[in-house]
Amino acid sequence: MKKIDIITAHNISIDYDAATVMNRGVAKFLDLLIIFVYAFISYLIIASVFASTYNWRTGEIPEIVIIMLVIFELPIVFYSVIMEYFLKGQTVGKMAMGIRVVKINGENANFNDYAMRWAFNLVDFWVSGGAVAALFISTTDKGQRLGDILAQTAVVKNNPDQVYSIRDILNIKDRTKHEPTYLGVSKFTDEDMILIKNAITRVKKYPNEPHKELVRELAKKAAEELNLEEVPQKKLTFLKTLLQDYIVLTR
Incomplete structure (x- = not known):
């Protein structure tokens, strides 16, 4: 293809x-x-x-x-x-x-x-x-x-031949190997997590300012939804943690 x-x-x-x-x-x-x-x-x-x-x-x-x-x-x-x-x-x-x-x-x-x-x-x-x-x-x-x-x-x-669910996107540890940090992440949807995963992939492949800004905006929005007092300083790590937490809590 x-x-x-x-x-x-x-x-x-x-x-x-x-x-x-x-x-x-x-x-x-x-x-x-x-x-x-x-x-x-x-x-x-x-x-x-x-x-x-x-x-x-x-x-x-x-x-x-x-x-x-x-x-x-x-x-x-x-x-x-x-x-x-x-x-x-x-x-x-x-x-x-x-x-x-x-x-x-x-x-x-x-x-x-x-x-x-x-x-x-x-x-x-x-x-x-x-x-x-x-x-x-x-x-x-x-x-x-x-x-x-x-x-x-x-x-x-318009649509790819292969459609992946959030569980296919990332090989996440189970709960015995990963203890969730943000329990409120379960309120998010699979689509939210796919968006976050795509943003992480993009910024790694194309580390330019627009993609970095997207990561910052997603981290800020996620922190607001989780009612965090402030956005974690390491935003990319924060988003990766959210992905892991989401899979562990919803699988």
Whole structure:
């Protein structure tokens, strides 16, 4: 599984699982299916409404029919760019597959980014039958097709393939080897502890000021929830102790 490490504008690192060729292929198929159904219904409506205006003798198509066909075809042509722009990086197919488009520099993707990806659909999919897209997605570090590379985007999974509980995250001693220090920690949730664990991991991997500030803020918030008179001086050690205490008290 390819990992995409995105550094936000605040220098915070976020890890994503890159969408696979299969993920993106199925999403594309679903989108094409939606487009086909829309086109079929649209043409049926136009044919039924304007059938009486068709000149069977000359074979000429009235201008109003041509105009209506163009209008109805616009959503088909611009489907992906419109959907990704209004659904924040997703089409219906991407939503169904749990994937979305993100900027690799941590910024929010804008219309120009989605338009660039849409423009290179011609090369990535239509001309090559998807071969160019599959080749680039399989061989690039971030699983990017040509349109993604030029737009500085990537397609990622909303949720990882493996979901860990708090008990899987840390190998904690049992009560015979660890006596809890902060008994009130049991009021916290698994999600709180996962957040703390992620913060500890981040500050170890990226010991920059934003991550250190996150640790300080979490330590302060935890101390307030535990009604401590003051925040322990060694904040990272404090958070690690909370993790150990939580597992021992709730397992």
